Amino acid sequence: MLDKRVKPSFIVKYLDQYVIGQEEAKKILAVAVYSHYRKIAKTEQDGVEIAKSNVLLIGPSGSGKTLMCETLSRVLGVPFVTANATSLAQTRFVNDEIEAILQRLLEKAEGNINRAQQGIVFIDEIDKLKAQPDQPRATSGESVQHALLKIMEGAPVKIGDGRFVDTTNMLFICGGAFVGIEDIMAKTHGYGYLSTTAADDAGVLERLNTRVKPTDLFQFGLIPEFTGRLPIIARFQELEKKMLVRILTEPKNSIYNQFREIFRNEGVELNIETKVFGQIADIAIEYHTGARSLRGIFEEMINPVLFAVPDDNEIRRVDIASLFSTPVYTRGPRAG
Ligand SMILES: Nc1ncnc2c1ncn2[C@@H]1O[C@H](COP(=O)(O)OP(=O)(O)O)[C@@H](O)[C@H]1O
Ligand SMILES: [Mg+2]
Incomplete structure (x- = not known):
């Protein structure tokens, strides 16, 4: 077989x-x-x-x-x-x-x-x-x-x-x-x-x-x-910070890739700085649940953006530089 x-x-x-x-x-x-x-x-x-x-x-x-x-x-x-x-x-x-x-x-x-x-x-x-x-x-x-x-x-x-x-x-x-x-x-x-x-x-x-x-x-x-x-x-080893960052970004179906795809479907480019993944990993480590809490922390960050984007047809790019700063929206005509 x-x-x-x-x-x-x-x-x-x-x-x-x-x-x-x-x-x-x-x-x-x-x-x-x-x-x-x-x-x-x-x-x-x-x-x-x-x-x-x-x-x-x-x-x-x-x-x-x-x-x-x-x-x-x-x-x-x-x-x-x-x-x-x-x-x-x-x-x-x-x-x-x-x-x-x-x-x-x-x-x-x-x-x-x-x-x-x-x-x-x-x-x-x-x-x-x-x-x-x-x-x-x-x-x-x-x-x-x-x-x-x-x-x-x-x-x-x-x-x-x-x-x-x-x-x-x-x-x-x-x-x-x-x-x-x-x-x-x-x-x-x-x-x-x-x-x-x-x-x-x-x-x-x-x-x-x-x-x-x-x-x-x-x-x-x-x-x-x-x-x-x-x-x-x-x-199986306990996942350290470096690994958690990789989990957020690297796998084919990583959380970051999934959300980039969601935004792409809206005609918007999502760009998240590397530092942010480190910040998310730090919080996950405090929760002591390995990689399990990564998605929840990520979603909490991205939810306000997912809420705002459909209301504004002009947005074509979202930049997140830190977990603790407001996302930056760039407006312009959408491709396609
Ligand atoms: N080594 C890893 N690589 C990629 N993702 C992971 C890894 N470990 C955990 N995850 C993520 O965390 C979630 C929970 O992991 P899970 O496999 O259920 O852990 P366990 O069974 O060891 O408790 C998975 O769905 C996956 O998204
Ligand atoms: Mg399990």
């Missing part, structure tokens, strides 16, 4: 157009999905079942985990759904929820069971399923881990219309922030003594970053059977 051109390097190049940074994670994921779909092809050919490797993405909120999976599914041409482990842990009917997730995947595959069976399911906030000492087992995240384990290993699941969806060839990608995992890693990996200064600490953590082990996840509170099903682990 997978196009011959879709090699790991091709996948990374495609991802680069939409996802800024996270180079390590891109490579790990590209190789993982490539191997995954090669395995499926091989199994179909020889009938030899090869155990599959699902993927775990560890990184802060708003660092591009969901975006990356979504973009991956697009380049692969496979259906994609996201689910949230927190909401799975809040329902008493986990299996109904799981069925609903697969139902959505089937809808994404336009009702084609075969296509759905080779889709990607992204389950976010998996770290919220960790064992809580004061929680009864039946309603705990642990029982959700068991339920997820079953479909990750591969099982036929009966969906609403009575048909069965087999999850054997689906790729499951789990995500989570795993706050505190660094402390566990620093302890269990025994590198803590190396550091003498804060800068040293950062350097050590940097090196440890790429090497989260299943045992660390177990220490964190996930059950071993579950961590065993997630042998491939990719880390």
